[in-house]
Amino acid sequence: MENVPDKLISAYLEGGLDETQAAELSQWVQASRDHARYLALLASLEHGLIKHAKMRSNSDILTELQQIEDRGEELDPMVLAAERFPAPESNSPTRHQYASALSYVIEHAFTHKRIAILATAAVLLLGAVLTIVLLVGDENTPGTAQVPDLPDVTSPTPDPNRVVAMVTDQVNAQWVIANGQGALPDRMLLATNQRLTLVAGFAEITTNRGARVLVQAPATIETTESDNAIRLHRGKLVGRCDTEHSKGLVVHAPGIDLVDLGTEFGVSADQVNGSTVLVMSGSVRAEPADTSPRAFEPVVLEQGDARRIEPETGELEAIDLSEVSVFYAQVPHPYVKMVNDIGSTLWLRQNQEDIGDRFGKAAYSKAGQSFGVLELDGQGCVDLFDALDFSSDQAFSVAVWIKPDMQSDDMFVLGRIAKHQERGIHGYDLYIKEQRLRFQMKHAFLSRTQKDSLIRIESPEKLNNQAWQHAVVTYDGSGRAAGVRMYLNGFEVENRVIDDSLSGNTIHADTTFRLGARGFVDAEHLHKLAPAHKLAAADRGSPMFGGIGDLVVFDRVIDREDIQSMHRLSRDAYFALNEGS
């Protein structure tokens, strides 16, 4: 091609085009279809080169993992990933999410393990209670339930028209599938005999029958012809059947087939050390795999039983719990997320480094906490960008752990609230006023010539100083104070209504969602803001002293059961060490 404006295109590809050059390049593009095609090809090429580099890195990891397995060495894959993907500098222009996601997992491997153990212990305890309830109240105990037949899994040909499972939850999941590598869409359907490798993160797969399988990277799984079975080639998973319909989930692991009888169990597939299984609650029927010599008789394993298939002989041997891999009993809870009314994650920030722009002294603490807590000393805040913009006719709920350090009578916890000279103050926020927790939705006018429009409620009791407390506010979209409920540590409190005059004025806030202070505090970032944000930024506003953790926002009213379960789960797993301290 002739007359290619090389310098313009180079500047465009490196992001350094000024307006005049952009106009020139636009003219050149429009002059010929070939020109447009050429530029499109160059841009695609750039994208392809980056993708190629990433695929090569992942492929290297998988190859090395396989070599390690073949040699029988024990090396934490997370360490390997850390070597491959060193955590980039937080202010590096080249930092990328994939490396961050991996480094996050690595950094938190030990705390994750602690959580997993706690969660497993909690599940075992719960399982014990459930077993007692079942034994007392139901003749059909897990041990005597009828064992379903194993499905035929011999066909290796995927049938794209037959869906047998769905990816229902993912946290930082990176996959390798037949036609590429990367993230899979939420709620991706899986056809029969579909093989997937999870190289990073966690994923929950739900079978057509409703059984849930939590896969923990690195792992390779495959769907089968059955609508309630998963083949685990390598790695770890936890299977769970919560409903009658989902009972009978089959996990095919090397040397062993496991049939879930309405329970929860973990399976680890390791070509060198053999497959292991741990029954966390209920019971599981174990049979030799079709492809293995019949080295053991089918057996029902009960809660707390741990077994390993000896890879040489195919025999099933009892092992001590201390020899069992750590399984994640649930998808690790994200630090901040928003979920919709069917439980899908709409918006997620798990990686602490990616959670938002931090300004001033806002540090994430790792010590003694599972997912890090935002620690604030009155001089910092976190900006979560353009998120969680609700209107006054929209239901939503906010749940958060807070540990206030009562150094100030007015401390902003979180919210999206803007101050504008003409439109006044509008938005919603959760804050602590004279040690009581307050929630408000407002449209107030600065001129005082118009009447303020707001709902404001507060907790009847003062919050505890220097102690973790779980606070939940739900709003039903009614525009009335009666539609707002407040829960502290799992229980509803009789909130005190201070204002109940929200009219039709919007509470949409032309700003960002923030934690720890209503306004930005770092002046050097001001110039980057759009004009509408600058006024809000200038208003530093009621900084928080203390800790904020585990924020979850829902676009619906969550009920008491949800709240108590959320409180109990996160208290047991994350906040037990500090609650009340």
Place this chain on the structure above:
Amino acid sequence: MPADSPNTSIQRFTDLWLDNHDMISGYVYMRVRNFHDAEDVIQEIARSAAGSFDQYDTAQPFGPWLITIANRRVVDYFRKQGRSPLALTDEAMQDIANAHLELSGSKDFRFDALQACLSTLSDRHRHAIDLRYSQSMSPEQIAQRVGASPTAVNALIYRVRKALANCINDRLRKGA
């Protein structure tokens, strides 16, 4: 014809999405100019497209429908960023979108072509590409490492890109 079951519909969307994934990725990357931001925008596009798939007219090609959604999400992205997109005119962007659609028919072959063309690079050029893409170094960082000026590095990388683009184009034309 009976209406699709929800499962069939989602599976059909998944197939179409995977067929068009490379095309839309290249297009969004071209507009956003940051690989990881582009990946976020692509996820938003997937979410939007899946959510409104029942409005997609199956008699029409899927690519242009997806481009329309992509344009909206790119506008959202720049709005949230509080900055303006690179200022190519709307007409030029439309021509480029059409070019992406034209190229999308050959996506598998294009990636194969890229692999093949990469193997024809000289060691020096391959090293430059490795620093730029595998190690995510900016031209300024590369310049610092090799003791050259950023302008020279830019020129070198552009030359390699151009050589690769020509090589791929030749292969596409011969393969077409």
